[in-house]
Amino acid sequence: MSLLDIEDLWVRFPTRQGVFDAVRGVSFSLGRERLGIVGESGSGKSMTGRAILRLIRKPGIVEASHVNLEGRDLLELGEREMRAVRGKQISMVMQDPKFSLNPVVTVGEQLMEAYLQHNSGKKFHARKMAIEMLENVSIRDAERVMRAYPHEVSGGMGQRIMIAMMLIPNPKILIADEPTSALDVSVQRQVLNIMDGLVKERGMGLIFISHDLNLVSEFCDRVLIMYSGRIVEVCEANKLHQAQHPYTQGLLNSLPRLDDKRTHLSVLARDPSWSNAPSVRG
Amino acid sequence: MTALEIRDLDVWFGHAHDRVDAVKGANLSVVQGESFGLVGESGSGKSTILRAITGLAPQWSGTIEVEGQALSGAKRYRAFFRTVQMVFQDPYASLHPRHTVDQVLSETLHLHGLDNIDKRVAGLLDDVGLGQRFRFRYPHQLSGGQRQRVAIARALAGEPDILLLDEPTSALDVSVQAEVLNLLADLRTKHGLTYLMVSHDLPVIAHMCDQLAVMRNGEIVEVMSSETLRMGNPKHEYSQELLRASVAPQ
């Protein structure tokens, strides 16, 4: 049973030179699984994630046959109902925790607010919940972190706090847009492992947007590869290295590898037919 | 011959009680024509070493020798800038937003006291694979990779011997990264350059460099050849940890 079903999604931006299509007719569905979306900058992967939550800023336009969340078309909801969907049913973790947390409010208050926004309840209950969530994301001295301001925590810790905050209302779907790109490699894996564990445990759907093919193949079940606003290939994450599409192969080959010494890296030769081919259903 | 020699280098920011030691007792030496890598996570002090060499981090002690000449303080002379140049990490921040490519390169050539500027600008653009079409564009009309090529052209304008590369591809897509790394490799062969390259990405450093130093918390924990890294034989525990984190389990 699919949680989210998207059919023919377009994101358009009117510009002086005519309409620019950032996403061009993307269709896919998401079950209780970890779905990766990979592509280069400008491929439309982040736009797709934002379009689901209708977070595309004006003058951008989102169009689709439907964006169904358990049978309800999100595009037909009013702005008020949409606000209830955001956070409560679909949450989003952005790239840099520095810009997602309010710098003048303590971590604890922000977590409690996230809880109280979607649940009626006493303050002490919210507090208990917040501490529990921090412990869930492997923060040891949760009490101290509750009192800290965002600038007092490290990048990795900040991103874990963001994940905790996003998971408090118990959403059905988590959209993570490059959640670890701003972090060091060693911290990256730790944060992803925590996110992975929580998503599995709660039977949520995860959309993991990243430019890093290796990371996605490691942490997802299924991968959509996007190129110039369309899906060019869909494959099982563990079979990513046997991908068929020349674009996917090209991306994989352009990475320097420790086990393969070359004087020159292979360069991606772009074929105009890639962007003209119809979008693959994912 | 040694292009770059660093002994007991300490670099710090701030004064007295809020002094932060960014680099502690670093030693390294780069042979002429070699490519040397500095690897570490954010805050390990790897970029700070480059900044101390160029005078952008003024507070340091120890010895820095460039082609046998010892440097002191933050003041650098003209001759230094024609020997050592730097490419910055973020191509979106390293080009003046209101200067065209032509202005950037012409001014640099002018500052180095070179003649025949018009022809040289054209030559530089060809050198970095941009071509003349990009000559009069502003940075916002260029992609990240194109900007980084302009930044490389600017660094090459004074015909330096040593290029300091501060994460030159970390802001770029992997396909563009491959193009820029290939370009840097070609330029090194063509002009006989010496590279000191900083990156957090082990495969990139292993690909580009002959020798590398692993840094943590301002200290160099290990210097090894990239062969050693490829074979998976670093000695220090931290190097092994970094290596494990950057190899994707297949």
Place this chain on the structure above:
Amino acid sequence: MSDLTLRQWLLADAPTSRRHARLSSLYKGWLTLRTNSMAMVGLTILVLLVFTAVFAPVLAPHDPYSQDLASRLQPIGTEGHLLGTDSLGRDILSRLIYGARITLYIVALVALIAPVAGLLVGTVAGYAGGWADVVLMRITDIFLAFPRLVLALAFVAALGAGIENAVLAISLTAWPPYARMSRAETLTIRSTDYINAIRLQGAGPLRIITRHIWPLCISSLIVRVTLDMAGIILAAAGLGFLGLGAQPPSPEWGAMISEGRRFILDHWWVATVPGLAIFTVSLAFNLLGDGLRDALDPKDDGQ
């Protein structure tokens, strides 16, 4: 070259010369400005103002100084005096038209002096840092601490009443905010990589400040000046009103209000009409300034 190809030439992806690149970037800024209808209203009013000032002798129906005591304080719509006459029987419309020259003169002089002084002080303080910064910014603080009109009053009192001295006084009180703004921007700009990069080419402080920092400060300065213009016109009018700016019989708008004040209850138009003129021009500058803020952003390329 026909219109279409000129447009294409201006919007070219790959400019072929420096001049082409500059014109093309100006044209794109103009296109952005043009989409802002309020800014265009402001610009139109200001163009009309310049036009009026230039062609004042042609446009004005009467001599602004010729008195006719027989037909003094005529109401709006009187035959021959579209906007009525003042207490000395001078045609208000003609005086307004000639007054546009004075207003523009004030605006142009202040716009030349204050921002340039502010830019100089601010960028030098910001780039040099250390004691130069401390000294320059404390001087700025001293000027900021005085109430603006009172300081201007003191200057005019010392230098003597008159339009040039009023301009000088206004400029002297108007530069500190520009200095503060330029300094703040310089502090951000000087630590960027493109400034580091040019330093590594051996560029000296003078070149960095004039060629690299100024061009970036100027756009926000222009916006700020346009937004401040309203205040400057009002200050000039205020000085005129107090009798310390333009001297009678000069048709300066502030002085005209001051003269009309005595009759405001029975002959309201004498003070109201120049008041409306000040209001319109101030508003026009504000509208334009708002539009320029968007158009001068170098990153914007309609993408």
